[in-house]
Amino acid sequence: MDLIFGANVNPTHADPHESLRLAARIDQAGLDLVTIQDHPYRPAYYDTWTLLTYLAAGTSRVAFVPTVANLPLRPPAMLAKSAASLDCLTGGRLRLGLGAGAFWDDIVSMGGPRRTPAEAVDALSDAIDLIRSLWTSEHFGPRPSPRLEIWLGANGPRMLDLVGTKADGWQPSLLHLGLDRLPRASARIDTAATLAGRAPGSIxxxxxxAGIIGPPSAEPFHGSVAQWTDQIVQLAEKCGMNGFVYWPRDDHARQIDMFAAEVVPAVRALLEEE
Incomplete structure (x- = not known):
């Protein structure tokens, strides 16, 4: 599976034009993905689904991914309709990132349910089944493109198994699933996929x-272009990671430019050599 690269756009509204400027920059830089967090209970944030639609209309080729859609606040049937609609309107430029939920007090404050960890995983599993059944139903429309995949934000054992058995993709984050845990988590997904009769390499x-491209540093993904390149190549080779999305901690526009113009070509060149 080919490597893909992207960058994150924070859904903040302090500067109403910043998100579109960054999305356009990512699009023009040739990256593959724009990701956007989904935390509708945060006053500083736009609604993610509205922002996805707005940014997609202002770009031409880059794909968009909610990282990840907040299932407790977004009923699965409506998510299926919304995702299929945006996928069709953008010519297949959507990937549906889904999450089981977190920050339960905030979710409840907006009228959502409070779920135990087990209930949250069960609800997500049921949602995947319902969304897929609607997308293929004769009584549902519009019919999405084959590129509309379901990617899960997953860290725990049951969630990782769910990725392997039912999902098209996996969206872990360095901040929540560190480099020490990533190899085992990736291997667990592969095992679950194999047991389900799926090819692990298809996920x-x-x-x-999250990091900064700059002076050399001992901290992962806080260093030079060469350090970033080596670290990404190692993750691709040792953990089977086949996509990387940059979440700059500061100086977003310049950092995204450096990632697209320097890190990504260096990674591709090094992997081609090897």
Missing amino acids: RKVYNL
Whole structure:
């Protein structure tokens, strides 16, 4: 599976034009993905689904991914309709990232349910089944493109098994699933996929990398272009990661430019050599 690269756009509204400027920059830089967090209970954030639609209309080729859609606040049947609609309107430029939920007090404050960890995983599993059944139903429309995949934000054992058995992709984050845990988590997904009769190599594995490109550093993904390149190549070779999304901690526009113009070509060149 080919490597893909992207960058994150925060859904903040302090500067109403910043998100579109960054999305257009990512699009023009030739990256593959724009990701956007989904935390509708945060006053500083736009609604993610509205922002996805707005940014998709202002770009031409880059794909969009909610990282990840907040299932407790977004009923699965409506998610299926919304995702299929946006996928069709953008010519297949959507990937449906889904999450079981977190920050339960905030979710409840907006009228959502409070679920135990087990209930949250069960609800997500049921949602995947319902969304897929609607997308293929004769009584549902519009019919989405084959590119509309379901990617899960998953860290725990049951969630990782769910990725392997039912999902098209996986979206872990460095901040929540560190480098020490990533190899075992990726292997668990592969095992679950194999047991389900699926090819592990068919699952898209996208790692969200929060950091800074700059002076050399001992901290992962806080260093030079050469350090970033080596670290990404190692993750691709040792953990089977086949997608990387940059979440700059500061100086977003310049950092995204450096990632697209320097890190991504260096990674591709090094992997081609090897």
